[in-house]
Amino acid sequence: MTRRGWRTGLAPLTAWMAGAARASVGRTLAVVLAIAIGVGMGLAVYLINRTALDEFSGAVQFLLGDTDLELRGPREGFDEAAYARVARLPEVAAASPVVEVNARVEATRAGAAVAIRVVGIDVLRVATLNAGLVPEVARTAGDGSSNDGAGSDRRSTSALFDADTVFLSPAALDWLGVVPGDTLQVRVGAALKPLRIAGTLPGAPRGQRVAVMDIGAAQWQFDRLGVLNRIDIKLRQGTDEARARQSLSAVLPAGVDIATPADAEKRTSNLSRAYRVNLNVLALVALFTGAFLVFSTQALSIVRRRPQIALLRALGASRGRITRLLLLESLVVGTIGAAAGVALGIGVAAIAIARFGADLGGGYFPGIEPRFVLEPFGVALFFMLGIAATLAGSAAPILAARREPIAGGLRAFPQALPSRRSRAGVLPGLLLVGLAGVLVVLPAWSALPLAGYLSIALLLVSGMLLTPAIGRRVFQAVEAALRRTDAPTWLQLAASRARAATGMTALALASVVASFAVMVAMAIMVSSFRSSVDQWLVSVLPADLYLRSARDGDTGYLSPQDLALMGAVPGVATVEAMGSGSLTLDPLRPTVALLVRPIDASDPGARLPLIGRALPAPPGRVAIYVSEPAARIYGLQPGQTVTLALGGQAVDCFVAAVWRDYSRQFGAITVDTDDYRRFVPGARPTDAAIWLAPGAPAAAVTASLAAILPGFERFELAEPGAIRAYSLRIFDRSFAITYLLEAVAVVIGLFGVASTFSAEALARGREFGVQRCLGMTRREIALQLAAEGALFAALGALIGGLLGVAISLVLIDVINPQSFNWTMPLDLPAGFLAVLAVALVLAASVTAVVSARGALSVAAVRAVRDDW
Amino acid sequence: MNGFAARRRLLAALATLPSLPAAAQSSAVEPQGVRPADRRSKDGAPGQPVYPVVRRGVPLVFPRDFGAHPEYRTEWWYATGWLQVQGAAQAKAPPLGFQVTFFRSRPQVDTRNPSRFAARELVLAHIGLSDERQRSLVHDQRTARAGFDLAGSSTTDTGVWIDDWRFSRRPGGTGGSRYIASIPGNRLGFELQLDSTQPLLLHGEAGFSQKGPLERQASYYYTQPHLAVSGRVVRDSTALEVTGRAWLDHEWSSEILADGATGWDWIGINLDDGGALMAFRIRDRDGRTVYASGTLRTGGGGAGAAPRVHTFGPRSVMFEPQRTWRSARTGATWPVGMRVTVGAGSPDALTLDLEAMFDDQELDARSSTGIVYWEGAVTARHQGRPIGRGYLELTGYHTAVVL
Structure with missing residues (x-):
């Protein structure tokens, strides 16, 4: 037959295959959705950042004009x-x-x-x-x-x-x-x-x-x-x-x-760089998870269509033709997913910019009216990334189908992909773990924690590679343990099935491991960060009341009269004035905040959450207390002398201590008010910390302040508790996007479980038929499936949990310090993680049963007969 | 006349300030006879600057009055003249016309502002070169607020500067003056020394020069005619050694412009016999003269007769257009050939026919201030015979000068 003839002759078969894809419309939809979410998140983050940067560099150009x-x-x-x-x-x-x-x-x-x-x-x-x-x-x-x-x-x-x-x-x-x-x-x-x-x-x-x-x-x-x-x-x-x-x-x-104006632009772009890169990585994680889902779904759909493929081959279609056919199919799915993702991304970006501003509430770009700009390059890039992810996810299953001998595929009932030797992934998995271990000790690459991110990716991949081997060992042990007890048959069977897991189930397990690991890692990181911030807020707010001249802008201040009036209010024991300025230690970096407040040189820890002990400043040196980010960015150590510009003079300052700070990412340096006044006599405080006399009620003092202070109604007076609550609200808001991405990862993971189990159920129709014939009830088979799901999920939760802890350590000890220059102690939210694990196991059980519903409803005799 | 020239140039000089109109007139001028206590009631707010009124009978005192008068609203030192390029190769070169003008202006800003940047005084400079061979008027300008010694004016003697542009005076030989115009520039620059050869010429009544029908529309105004010029002109990075003869006006006031005025004609001519003639008229919408005045100091005619000064009032100064030139650039028609008569009807009557060095000495400042004017070097002829050279200024021929 001629090529043309083949084309026409095979057209019905091609349509038939497409029909088979249509039959699994739910799974195809899941793939489309996964790709769409990955592409959408990535594109949204990209567009939002581009908008912000464009506007900001526009601001710099506007404000500087032709300046040299x-x-x-x-x-x-x-x-x-x-x-x-x-x-x-x-x-x-x-x-x-x-x-x-x-x-x-x-x-x-x-x-x-x-x-x-x-x-x-x-x-x-x-x-x-x-x-x-x-x-x-x-x-x-x-x-x-x-x-x-x-x-x-x-x-x-x-x-x-x-x-x-x-x-x-x-x-x-x-x-x-x-x-x-x-x-x-x-x-x-x-x-x-x-x-x-x-x-x-x-x-x-x-x-x-x-x-x-x-x-x-x-x-x-x-x-x-x-x-x-x-x-x-x-x-x-x-x-x-x-x-x-x-x-x-x-x-x-x-x-x-x-x-130069270019420096100024660079400095402003540096403001949000770490934030942007981290968001982009999160988006890539979503895309990666999407690709993984494509992989499992595509593998499943090829398994289901092995007879069709084999038949096409038998009819004379070349391997290349089959491969092209399957590639075309994933290309179509990928294109639809990527297009949906582009629409999603544009929509999310437009809404987010209108709702929260171009910095998503991060506060990096004030003074700019956010205006959404559609950037064709980004759209094209993420569209192509979506298709590439789909093709990458399909590559392995398609290659497997290519290797499949015709005779094997022609067997009437679809079988699962043959189980690969579980030890196959062990060596590369261990190698990758080792490599990840090496990467985490590498320094940041141009202030970005790229090595850290790479090590997380390697950890995820190695986790997935090692999972089959670990699963086999664990399930062997479970099976053996169950055999020694008088566990019901369905449970014993479930354990045996789990041990003899096929490649497909191993894949499902891997997807559960990956998504659960990401979720656990994020949960641990956010929880550690949040509890650190909470503790930090307690220690940086030692006074009873805080008065602020103006929340926004830098034109509000407290006059000496204001401070004197405050000090004279009955019930007020002490008033400490606080002011601030800025220091440029590197013209290409955002400025460092200069905090001016009374610091007792003999006990700076009373006002600052010190890391380690404070050193006494030698005579003639001004003691400064450097925030952790400032210390990390500029390499400052306690005991070091550094020259700072105070009031236009170059002053030799002694780094007396480093203190923890989570609010000023670009660094802060604290100096005692009296020391600062020597160089800037007219410095104006903007805030005041008020200590009450023992027993003085805050409400009464507030009322007196309101009566005495001119312009009090324009000041903000707050108790530490309120400031803490407010700060934590802001914290939660800025992490909202990570919560969202976590949820996406888990949903994608569950999609993987569902698609795997429904494929398994199809493949095991004959097996269920035999079990029925041997006297098992449908309920018992359902229970067996639920138990299998639970076992898989439990193992997934176990491995994913461990992997998640490892990843969270990378996030906390590598990514965070390298991106934001602050450190935090690990805080394991054990209860929350346990709830998550149980929820995952339950969800997997239910998913397993529900996915197998169709296969279970087939009459036992038919199921058995079908095969021969 | 110069007052309007100053205001117009203020406009032109503030090319970068599209909305800054001239403001040489105001009801905030201290009304005559009003007691200090009443001053604030007029324009209300405290901190409002009070501009002194120009009064008849106040004698000018030198060298103090060579210097600046910061209390007054506007003031200018305005040098114009004809130059001849020196050197063998240039022997046949046609003459050049030049203009170096410095203004100061006191804007109406809160006098209580202690900031060193407060705009208590603006300094403006405008320079121009008319080149007959190229038939083009080349000009440049600067504006700055006084302060930080970067721009300012001296109150003890003539001294006014913006960055490295400076116009200053120091005593010359035999009680005269030597002015230095130091205007570095590559496209256009001047390094000129202007030496007095004659006594000052005070206009009006001993320097009290009325500018409109009302008594308060007046300025203090004197001229140093027949300045001997030597120095260098830089044109497109080429320095030319020059000598020549110039005219310097110094005028300050708080209020000048009469209601209904739409433009003016002004001349300042160094007569070849050593005499000097200044005349101006202010026109209304219909081209009628609102006010006019002039001063003629005779040159003595070589017969050893002492120079006499004639002051002419509104009825004895006439400007009669003889020839017009239409600018293709703006469509405006300019009376570039003008007949000026002073002392009409008296034995001292003098009629001059002014002939432009070349027609296109138009300055199109529409893009910046919306004003088009003509500022040019002219030769004065009497009955066909050249008897002097100077400058003619024409405004309000394109569109009415709306101030």
């Missing part, structure tokens, strides 16, 4: 005198001074209160560097109605330089629900200051929420007299950047770093 170099000081600013020195350098063609605050705006349509970035600029200097920041004065309705043209012009002229005017980007106007002519109430200290919205920023890109005002006005209104946050400069043409950097460092105070 950005001279950035700490959050609390640096001496403005540097501006004149910089502007006069021969290398500098233009210099634009900037004051930047994150102003808390009260009573807006956007909500009770929000913080908006306010950029104070010299409009005449910024224009050459960044025309996008040049405001446009709005002609308000009131101006137009008057025919005193000169009057309105006068207003617009001064509006650019006025002390009480502000210009908002269109996105900011939208966000706050205001229009030019309205007044914004901004917090400065405890007071509210009105700022008139005199116009807009036509050059601001979409989505950028920013306010611009005159630099002199900003210094005055926000109590930043004498300080700048940034100087943006343009270099004279042909100036060597390295030489310019040299000249600049000579005239800049300590703590002002020189960065």
Whole structure:
């Protein structure tokens, strides 16, 4: 026959095979779903991150314009005198001074209160560097109605330089629900200051929420007299950047770093890098699990269709043709799954961005209106990944089918894949475990825990490889133990069946092992983290009451009068003022928080959750207490001396101790208030910790504070318990996505169990028939199946549990420190894990019985006869 | 006239500030005869700047009044002139026209703001070069707020600067003045020394120069004509040694513009006989003269007669367009040939026919300020005979100057 003839001749058979696939529509759906979930999660994470990064780099470009170099000081600013020195350098063609605050705006349509970035600029200097920041004065309705043209012009002229005017980007106007002519109430200290919205920023890109005002006005209104946050400069043409950097460092105070816009973008991208990578890995785990499900399902469907395949072969179809046919089939399934996944991913990303923002509530990207952007590359990438995962999952079963001799396949009743020798996977499995062990001790790769993730993948694979061998040993032991007792026949049979498990069941077991291991690992990690955070919160909140000048922004503060008034309230024993600033230890990294509070050098542990003991600072050195992330990122050890920029001076500081910190991922350094005041006399506290006199009721003190403190209604006063509860709520929210992925992993695992058992039941129809003929009731066979399911699940839970603990150790001791630079003690949620294991065993039993329902309902005689 | 030129240039100089209109007029000017206690009632808020009113009969005191007057709303030092390129190869080169202008402006911002960045004073600079051979007007500009010694003005003598652009005075020989215009630049730059050869010329009544029908529409205004110029002009990275003759105006005020004015014509001419003529008229919507004035100091005619100063009022100054040029760029039609008569009807009457160095000395600033104006080097002829050279400024011929 010609090729063409073959094609037409085999068409009905092809259709027949497709029909067989249709018959198992449930399983096909499961595959589609698994791929869709993997692709969807991956794509959603990717799209959300891309959106966030695009917007953020857009913000950097917008705020820096044509700047060649950005001279950035700490959050609390640096001496403005540097501006004149910089502007006069021969290398500098233009210099634009900037004051930047994150102003808390009260009573807006956007909500009770929000913080908006306010950029104070010299409009005449910024224009050459960044025309996008040049405001446009709005002609308000009131101006137009008057025919005193000169009057309105006068207003617009001064509006650019006025002390009480502000210009908002269109996105900011939208966000706050205001229009030019309205007044914004901004917090400065405890007071509210009105700022008139005199116009807009036509050059601001979409989505950028920013306010611009005159630099002199900003210094005055926000109590930043004498300080700048940034100087943006343009270099004279042909100036060597390295030489310019040299000249600049000579005239800049300590703590002002020189960065290119690319550095600034890198720094902002570094903000969320670890978070993004970890989410991406979780998405890949989902995809991996999906591929695994494809593998088991495809294996099953090929087993079921062995007669059809053999028949096609007998009729003359080549192996290649069969292979192509099966590949086409998984390609179709993969395409449908990937397409569904793309739709799912886009939907999830769009909803998540609209609902939680582009950082999913992580708080990494403030000041940006999240705007979902569909990125074709990502869509194509994850679509292809989905198809690739399906094909990869199908590869092994298809190759097995290819090897199958025609005669074996033609036997009437489908048989399970022959059981491979259980020892086959032992050696590679052990090798992979060894390799995983090596990987966990490797350091992070460019600050990403890639080796850690790889070791987790290897652990999962090795667990699956070792499972058959372990299963055989365990079930042998169970069978032997049961034989010694007078256990019912169905139970004995179940144990025997389990021991003689086929390749298929081994696969199901492996899938249970994998998904349960992932779930256990995540549960242990999250539980360890949560209990560490909980304990940490207790130790960092030793006072009875905490007063905060403003939750958002950096324009609220407590004046000395406020503090004095607080101290005089009856029932208040001690008031400790706390402030903060920022330090740049590496221009490419996000800044380190500088925490200023009273620290008793002889007992720093009273205020800080120290790791280890504190060392006494030698005379002449300022004692600093470094948070664990700061210590890990910058390699700081107690006893070391490090130079920090405090108030524009380079100060030799002594690392007295390291303390545990879970809230500032990029590091924090604590310094005693008195030490800090020596360098920054005008430092303003933002928070106060209040200790009550013995027996003084918190409610009465709160009432007195409310009566005495001006602007109290704008402060936040909280007891440690409330702060703890609030913090843990945030914690839980930020882990919501991991809970979701855990659930997905388990559901996929159960899909695997269901598909395996239904395949087994089909394959064992004859066996059940024989058992019935030998006098077993249907109920007993069902019980046997339930017991088999339970045995498998129990073993899966056991191995998966152990594997999960191992993986959780990698997560806790490798991935977390390398990603977030904090450590935590292991906290095994034993009760929860036990419940999970029992639930898995029960679910597997039920699944086993339900999946076999069809096979059990066949009349015994028919089942037996069928074979011969 | 210069007051309007200043405001227009303020606009042009603030090219990067699309919404910054000129603001040389205001009801916030301290009304005459009002007691200090009443001042705040007018525009309300405390911290509102109070601009001093220009008063008749206040004598100008030098060198103090060479310097800046930061209390006043606007002020400018405005040098224009004709230059001849030196050197053998350039002997036949046609003359160049130049303009170096520095302004200061006191915006209406809260005077209580202690910030060193508070915009108490803006400094603007505008430079231009008219090149007959290239028939083009090349210009550049800078604007900055005074402060940090990066931009500012001196109150003791002429000294005004933005970064490395600087215009300053120091005493010259025999009680005169030497001005230095130091404007580094590659595309366009000046390094000029301007030496006085004559006494100052005070306009109006001893420097009190009325600009509109109302008494308060006035400025303090004096001119240093016939400055001997030497130095260098940089054009497209090529330095040219030049000498020439220039005209320097210094004027400060708080309120100038009359209601209904849409544009103005102004001239400042160094007469070849050593005389100097300044004249301006302000036009309304229909081209009628709202106000006009002029000052002529005779050159003495070589007969050893002492120079005499004639001051002309609104009725004796006439501007009559003789020839127009239509700009293809903007569609505006400019009276680039202008006949100016001062002292009409009196024995001192002088009629000048002004002839542009070349027609296209138009400056199109529509993209930035929406204003198109003409600022050009002109030769003055009397009965066909050239008798002097200077600058003519025309505004309001494209669209009305809305201030």
